[in-house]
Amino acid sequence: MNDLAFDLRSCSNCPIRHRAVCAKCEPDELSRLEEIKYYRSYEAGQPVVWAGDQMDFVGSVVTGIATLSQTLEDGRTQMVGLLLPSDFLGRPGRAIAPYDVTANSDLMLCCFRRKPFETMMNETPHIGQRLLEMTLDELDAAREWMLILGRKTAREKIASLLSIIAHREAALQQSSPHDGSSFDLPLTRESMADYLGLTLETVSRQISALKRDHVIELKGKRKVIIPDFEALIEETGDDADGGMLV
Amino acid sequence: MNDLAFDLRSCSNCPIRHRAVCAKCEPDELSRLEEIKYYRSYEAGQPVVWAGDQMDFVGSVVTGIATLSQTLEDGRTQMVGLLLPSDFLGRPGRAIAPYDVTANSDLMLCCFRRKPFETMMNETPHIGQRLLEMTLDELDAAREWMLILGRKTAREKIASLLSIIAHREAALQQSSPHDGSSFDLPLTRESMADYLGLTLETVSRQISALKRDHVIELKGKRKVIIPDFEALIEETGDDADGGMLV
DNA sequence: CCTGCCAATTGATCCTGATCAAAGTAGATA
DNA sequence: TATCTACTTTGATCAGGATCAATTGGCAGG
Structure with missing residues (x-):
């Protein structure tokens, strides 16, 4: 990666x-x-x-x-x-x-x-x-x-997955995700649920909640826009600076 | 392994x-x-x-x-x-x-x-x-x-961890776990919780439950005996025969 | 023996996400 | 255009595990 x-x-x-x-x-x-x-x-x-x-x-x-x-x-x-x-x-x-x-x-x-x-x-x-x-x-x-599966809340799981996909999509264009980045969700709600250890209903609800809170925008069911990438990262719960060394 | x-x-x-x-x-x-x-x-x-x-x-x-x-x-x-x-x-x-x-x-x-x-x-x-x-x-x-973190219940998580440790301990002796196998738990309840994505209280309760149901026996807090290894495997929820191939 | 400490157990209550159910949406096909 | 199907959204209720709290047990040191 x-x-x-x-x-x-x-x-x-x-x-x-x-x-x-x-x-x-x-x-x-x-x-x-x-x-x-x-x-x-x-x-x-x-x-x-x-x-x-x-x-x-x-x-x-x-x-x-x-x-x-x-x-x-x-x-x-x-x-x-x-x-x-x-x-x-x-x-x-x-x-x-x-x-x-x-x-x-x-x-x-x-x-x-x-x-x-x-x-x-x-x-x-x-x-x-x-x-x-x-x-x-x-x-x-x-x-x-x-870490996502074991310790994150449903909302954090969704935010993490969106962040991962955004990074991957950007990497294919040899760039980085930025404010206003957008991409097509390549997964159904059910696949996202299987990825994150959730049910598809919970996935749907949390995506709706992130939209309501203006962390993401949706064009249709599949197209996602991230108006403020930093705000999405906040939602993941991740520690900004990592731990020790391997 | x-x-x-x-x-x-x-x-x-x-x-x-x-x-x-x-x-x-x-x-x-x-x-x-x-x-x-x-x-x-x-x-x-x-x-x-x-x-x-x-x-x-x-x-x-x-x-x-x-x-x-x-x-x-x-x-x-x-x-x-x-x-x-x-x-x-x-x-x-x-x-x-x-x-x-x-x-x-x-x-x-x-x-x-x-x-x-x-x-x-x-x-x-x-x-x-x-x-x-x-x-x-x-x-x-x-x-x-x-799979353990995403989809298993607390009881299945504990059974899975015990099975994994039993296999590892047996492998060090170049053997396999069997009915009557015993080993010292190398982890505290808190470490087990961190492994399994649970709280230490839940770990303790589920271990007590497995003991109550005679799936395991405890000698002191740390020594575990598995009277019937097949019964423990049943508790893990795992599919006996795996899926397809990689 | 008592004391202090830490790991573990057990109890009571709460909350997140699962489950069951129904309705909405978009694309494909006729 | 109407219908079918697959996917998604939303609602109502439930339950498993988290959380907060108190107690127990084992052990080292005085």
Whole structure:
């Protein structure tokens, strides 16, 4: 999330470049990557299966939204990963894991076949290093998410999610969110609820409340405008200056 | 958490071996690691600082418990990482991050100075690979934790935590939890509350309830006995067979 | 033994967000 | 234009866990 400019150096003809495999690749490495690259599309609601013969792959999101989620015995579900354009999907060198991966909108993935990608990773240290960095970033995001789930009120949860999405959308344009920033909410109320550990009714109510209090404005159901970004941050409950060091 | 037997192959004289740097190291690599290795102790409650000149390090827990936590503006805190003996601490090759690291009991760390460790990691691909695997495992644990925080009831949260600790304790003995398993709770009620996103009163009440319902037995305040491990798993709400694949 | 201290337990009450229910809105299709 | 469907909003009520408060238990030090 930090060094996106670094990541977006061209290495393929994807509309959105692969975050994993760009910055330091030599020309011959790039052409090897091109060889094992292909695209897959999914319709909204479709599960993303990526194991089994001939379809083992890793890759990244070109357009659309995918989610990882886990479900309890009685059907309660919690989203545990949100994949927006440019995010990487897959666990090279690691066993598959029990998450449901779903296309949350029409989705286009740019994929690499797993085995040759892993081979290349082993022969090309900087790709492995880049994957480690990305995984550490994902871990940081997961920990921020844990704070949201465990200790924030419903209103703070909504404000936090809006702030996260605003930052992500801005990063794709290589900028930062600012007063007057606007974006399309890529998630339904229900998906937001699954992200935040709430019900969809609570999500709806809190969005209405933030609108009433002029923290956000809505154009239609999906378009969000943030008139004063600082005011939104206030609502997240986050500490302005972080804690100690890792 | 899975391939602990693999990780515990001797590579140093640590009572608990470093998970990161064992299995594939050659003798000369091991002696290089020995050179940059040292120990640090902390008292219960002490912050673990590991940045600044001369004290930049990564390492692993030998004895005791350390926690990573994050705090909101008004003091609400959420634990986002729990480090038990054999767990690795630090982010080689990555910027420091804003977590509070605290010794939750008397704590002994086995440390490597950061710079030489990073150098070695870059020159020794299998160490980097091992770190990637470990980080992916941590990410899985974080996602399980997110499900707990977002969707489980207080009783399910307690049962889940007990199950996790039972598994960890058993893994250190290279076995699995079984009927009659017992262990010392390494956390206070307050720490358990910070882990689970509850208050300490709720933790206490739910533990009492589980005891009343004969799901667990207590010897003193800290020693827990699980008479029927299957019954405890039932209480976690988890789906017996996982979902799809990553 | 008593005292002080801290962790844990238990009780009473309150409040946030869940649940159940109904109505509104927009886009797609005929 | 009318209808259908999926998504969203809003209302009324309920319950799980938070909060505030008092008590208990264990242990170290005098």
